[in-house]
Each structure stands twice: as structure tokens, then as C-alpha cells.
Amino acid sequence: MVKRKNKLIAFFVAMFLCLITLAALMGGGLTTYAESPIQGSDGVYSAPVNLSGLAMGADNFSPSATVEKSGENYYMTFGHSSSISDMVLESGNMQTGYTVRTENGWTYYTYTLSAERLQSSLSFSAYINAMSRDVNFTITLNLGGGTRTGDYVDVGERPAEYVPVIETTAGREYEAASGSVFPIPSATATLGSENLDVSISAYYVQGGEQTEVPVTNNSLTLENVGEYHVVYRAESATYKTNLGNNTYTEYDVAITSVAGGSTLAKFEDANGVLAEGTSLLAGRITAGSSVFATAADKMASIADNFEVFGISYVSADGTAATPGGNITLYLQADMTYDRNEVVVYHMADDGTLTEIAADGYGRYVKFDTDKTGTFIVCIPGVAFVMPMWGYAVILVACVLVVAAAVTVTAMLVRRKKKANKATKEN
Known part of the structure; x- marks a missing residue:
């Protein structure tokens, strides 16, 4: 009877294993199993990410990367939380092709990589918003521990591994x-x-x-x-x-x-230094421009909160116009900026800053200038950032305090025991 029961159990176990195997074969892309995207077939893979060079903040980056394989093309998706901005994959004097999307407060970059680069260390730079500091770190993908999660889905044309870099003041x-x-x-x-x-x-x-x-x-x-x-x-x-x-x-x-x-900016030419019919051309310069990158570098030690504007004048025939003297310029700055604290700088092409006296004027910041080009409106002040060695000092101090507390407690306990022992003996 026992033998028959064991045979039945063995039969049902074998049937169960066969069904699992059959489901795996039929499930195809829906099945999850260990496989490296390099040696594996076309499909979508998940690979653990090894982060190095980050003493803290690693939880703001993806713990795993998604790798899509299509023939000899590889597309790696890696992201960061809203606490991070301006993440860049370092590629020497080249620009790696990528697309970007946001989802649930996270920003995900999908980079086009060769098999060789996918298997090597990838160096990134990023900006930690709360700490107002840039960080550099390196990631490697544990491809050997990769898991196939599905079939490759054709989404149309994707960027090449390297793409041109366009430089403009626009x-x-x-x-x-x-x-x-x-x-x-x-x-x-x-x-x-x-x-x-x-x-x-x-x-x-x-x-x-x-x-x-x-x-x-x-x-x-x-x-x-x-x-x-x-x-x-x-x-x-x-x-x-x-x-x-x-x-x-x-x-x-x-x-x-x-x-x-324009409502972004306006001007008054009380001195008549511009020809009649001259119009103002105002632009807001944002991240992604080389001009903004230079401005951000200059503001690193001056202000955390700033905006960058591009200002030029155009004559009636469409040619550039240059003021022959001061005009009054109004820039519509961030509504949260205290107009009593706001400061304006003109930034020359070489990055030289010239401070310009400015006043608040409703939603605008008002100042007189004969310059054109790049203007920076800011609220002076840079948040203090604790250096890494500072955190180490605090940690050591905490350890010493705990050790001292333990030592004092132990000494008090010993003294109390000795006192109790002496009392009993008496």
C-alpha cells in the first residue's frame, strides 16, 4: 500500500514538472529565466547594477538596468529619482545616443550601446539637488546574473550609438x-x-x-x-x-x-539710442545649452536659484541692432524670487560676469544696460554642503560618544556591584 502511494506521488510530481516545462516552452517571452543578453537571443533582459563611487544616494538610482537586444544592437535603460538631475553618460569627446522618459517621478534614459561598452564600466556624472553638488560614479552591469523577461518589441527608429553634438547660442x-x-x-x-x-x-x-x-x-x-x-x-x-x-x-x-x-521681456528707450521700429527678441535659456552650462558653472558659488535669458534687438529690416547707450530692460523673472533680493549679471561670451544694479517692478526685474546677449537673474545664496570627510568626522564622533557612554555605564555598574558586595560583607 505504501509503495503504491509513493508511486502515485512520484507520478503526480512528474506530471507537474512536465506541465511547468511545457508552460515554459509555450510562454516564450513571458517566462523569466537566467540568461546573459550578450550570449542570449533577441529579447528584453534585466541585469543587476553595481554602483561604485557613491558614498551615499545610491537609492536614487536604478538598482537594475533593462537591456533590450535586437541583433547587434543593445539598448540599456537606467534611471534616477527626482532628487537627481542632469545625469550624463560620459563618452569622451562623443555623445552617446539616447532617448528619455519620465514615469512616477523617475527619469529613465535609454542608451544605445555596443556589446563591448555594455560589458565595460560606464561612467556617469549627475547633480544631487538636495546637496547642490555634482557627483561622479561608475556602474557595471552584472550580465552573468541577467534575467530574460520578454521578447524584443520593435518601436521604430532608435538613435545610433553616437550622435552629433550641435553647439549654438540659441x-x-x-x-x-x-x-x-x-x-x-x-x-x-x-x-x-x-x-x-x-x-x-x-x-x-x-x-x-x-x-x-x-x-x-x-x-x-x-x-x-x-x-x-x-x-x-x-x-x-x-x-x-x-x-x-x-x-x-x-x-x-x-x-x-x-x-x-513679448511678455517675457520688454524695453524702454527713453534716450532714443535704438532706431525706430527696433524690436526686442527675448529667450529663456535652459539646460541642454552650452550657454546654460557656462552660466550654471558661474552660479555654482553665487546662487542656487537663477534663470538665464538671451536678449537681442532686431531692426525693422531684420538685421541685428546694438544700443548706442543705456536702455531700460525688463525681464520677467521667477515669481517666487524676492524682488528686494534679486541680482542681475551680464555674462560675456567668455563667461565673464558683470553685476548690474536692478530693482523689482511687479512681475519684472528692471535695470539699465547697453549690453545684449546673456543675462542671469538670481537670488544670491548657496546652500552649505557638508564635505564627505565631514560625515566621516561626525560618524567617528558618534562612535566615540557611544563608546564613552558604554564605558561609563560599565564603570558605574562595577562600582555599584563592589558597593553592594561591601555592604553584604559588613
């Missing part, structure tokens, strides 16, 4: 008066040591549809009220996308054409 956003001429800032592009041509196109958005508009003599006439875009594009045949097209980069500049002039 900001991401501008406001200008309808009917004025927008002079398009020049741009250059490189891919490593390779110099590339930059093409420029423009379009107007109306009702969600894009209509191409002509670019003449590197300028754009803002004939209508609404949103215009200028697109810089550079490409190279040195690297290819997953669809076999040339690697490329596009830099999009949005220009809001408004009736009556």
Missing part, C-alpha cells in the same frame, strides 16, 4: 512681436573630430498641424500670431541607426509670436 524658447523678423542664431556641429554641416528649417503650428515656412538669409518672418519652430539638424554617415539611416541630432527652438510684443 535658447529653447523665445517670445517676439508678431510681424517682426527673427534672426536665427548660427550653429556648428561635430561628431568626435568630424566637423558637420548644420541644416536649418522652420515650421508654423496651427490647429496641431505643421506648415513649413521659408528661412531667408538666416532669418524667419513671424507673419502670424502663434507658435513657430526653428529646427537645426546635423547628420553623419559614420554611424547608423537601427534602420540603417545616418546618425543625426536635431535641436528645436520654439518662438511664440505675440501681438503687441
Whole structure:
């Protein structure tokens, strides 16, 4: 009877194992099992991330990376929490191709990598917002401990491993008066040591549809009220996308054409130093621009809170105009900035800062200047950042305090025992 019972148990166990095996074979991409994306077939993998160079804050970065494999192409997704910003994968004098998305407060970058780079150490830099400091760290993927989690999904064209870098003084956003001429800032592009041509196109958005508009003599006439875009594009045949097209980069500049002039900035020319019909061209310069990077570097020791503006003047015929003396300029600064504490700097092309006396004027910051170019509006003050050795000193001090407390407690206990013993003997 016992033998028969054991045979039945063995039979059902064998059947159960067979069903599991069959489900694994039929489940395909839905099955999770250990496999390296390098040796494995096309699909999606999860690989543990080894972080080094981070004494603290590691929980603000992805503990694992997603690796998508399609033929010889690899796409690694790695992210950070909202406590981190400006994360960059260091690539020497090259720019690694990537896409970015946000989800539940986290920002995820998907980088295009070769198998060789995927298996090597990857160096990153990032900015810790709460500590107001840059950090450098290295990650390696534990590919041997990778797990296949699904099939590869074709999402269309993806960036090449390396993409061109476009350099321009143009900001991401501008406001200008309808009917004025927008002079398009020049741009250059490189891919490593390779110099590339930059093409420029423009379009107007109306009702969600894009209509191409002509670019003449590197300028754009803002004939209508609404949103215009200028697109810089550079490409190279040195690297290819997953669809076999040339690697490329596009830099999009949005220009809001408004009736009556810009609300981002305005000016008064009481001294008549500008020709009649001159209009103001104002832009807000944000992260991703080399100008903003220079400004951020200069502000590192001056202010945590700052905004960067690009200011120029355009004559009626569309040519650049330069003030022959002071004009009064109004910039619409962040509404949270205390207008009694705000400070304005002009930043020259070489990064030299010149402080300009400024006053609050409602939602604007008002000052007199004969300069054009880059202006920085800030609230002076940099949060104190504890150096790493400071945390070490605090830790050692805490250990010493605990050790001292334990020692004192032990001494008191011994004395009490001796006193009790002496009392009993008496």
C-alpha cells in the first residue's frame, strides 16, 4: 500500500514538472529565466547594477538596468529619482545616443550601446539637488546574473550609438512681436573630430498641424500670431541607426509670436539710442545649452536659484541692432524670487560676469544696460554642503560618544556591584 502511494506521488510530481516545462516552452517571452543578453537571443533582459563611487544616494538610482537586444544592437535603460538631475553618460569627446522618459517621478534614459561598452564600466556624472553638488560614479552591469523577461518589441527608429553634438547660442524658447523678423542664431556641429554641416528649417503650428515656412538669409518672418519652430539638424554617415539611416541630432527652438510684443521681456528707450521700429527678441535659456552650462558653472558659488535669458534687438529690416547707450530692460523673472533680493549679471561670451544694479517692478526685474546677449537673474545664496570627510568626522564622533557612554555605564555598574558586595560583607 505504501509503495503504491509513493508511486502515485512520484507520478503526480512528474506530471507537474512536465506541465511547468511545457508552460515554459509555450510562454516564450513571458517566462523569466537566467540568461546573459550578450550570449542570449533577441529579447528584453534585466541585469543587476553595481554602483561604485557613491558614498551615499545610491537609492536614487536604478538598482537594475533593462537591456533590450535586437541583433547587434543593445539598448540599456537606467534611471534616477527626482532628487537627481542632469545625469550624463560620459563618452569622451562623443555623445552617446539616447532617448528619455519620465514615469512616477523617475527619469529613465535609454542608451544605445555596443556589446563591448555594455560589458565595460560606464561612467556617469549627475547633480544631487538636495546637496547642490555634482557627483561622479561608475556602474557595471552584472550580465552573468541577467534575467530574460520578454521578447524584443520593435518601436521604430532608435538613435545610433553616437550622435552629433550641435553647439549654438540659441535658447529653447523665445517670445517676439508678431510681424517682426527673427534672426536665427548660427550653429556648428561635430561628431568626435568630424566637423558637420548644420541644416536649418522652420515650421508654423496651427490647429496641431505643421506648415513649413521659408528661412531667408538666416532669418524667419513671424507673419502670424502663434507658435513657430526653428529646427537645426546635423547628420553623419559614420554611424547608423537601427534602420540603417545616418546618425543625426536635431535641436528645436520654439518662438511664440505675440501681438503687441513679448511678455517675457520688454524695453524702454527713453534716450532714443535704438532706431525706430527696433524690436526686442527675448529667450529663456535652459539646460541642454552650452550657454546654460557656462552660466550654471558661474552660479555654482553665487546662487542656487537663477534663470538665464538671451536678449537681442532686431531692426525693422531684420538685421541685428546694438544700443548706442543705456536702455531700460525688463525681464520677467521667477515669481517666487524676492524682488528686494534679486541680482542681475551680464555674462560675456567668455563667461565673464558683470553685476548690474536692478530693482523689482511687479512681475519684472528692471535695470539699465547697453549690453545684449546673456543675462542671469538670481537670488544670491548657496546652500552649505557638508564635505564627505565631514560625515566621516561626525560618524567617528558618534562612535566615540557611544563608546564613552558604554564605558561609563560599565564603570558605574562595577562600582555599584563592589558597593553592594561591601555592604553584604559588613
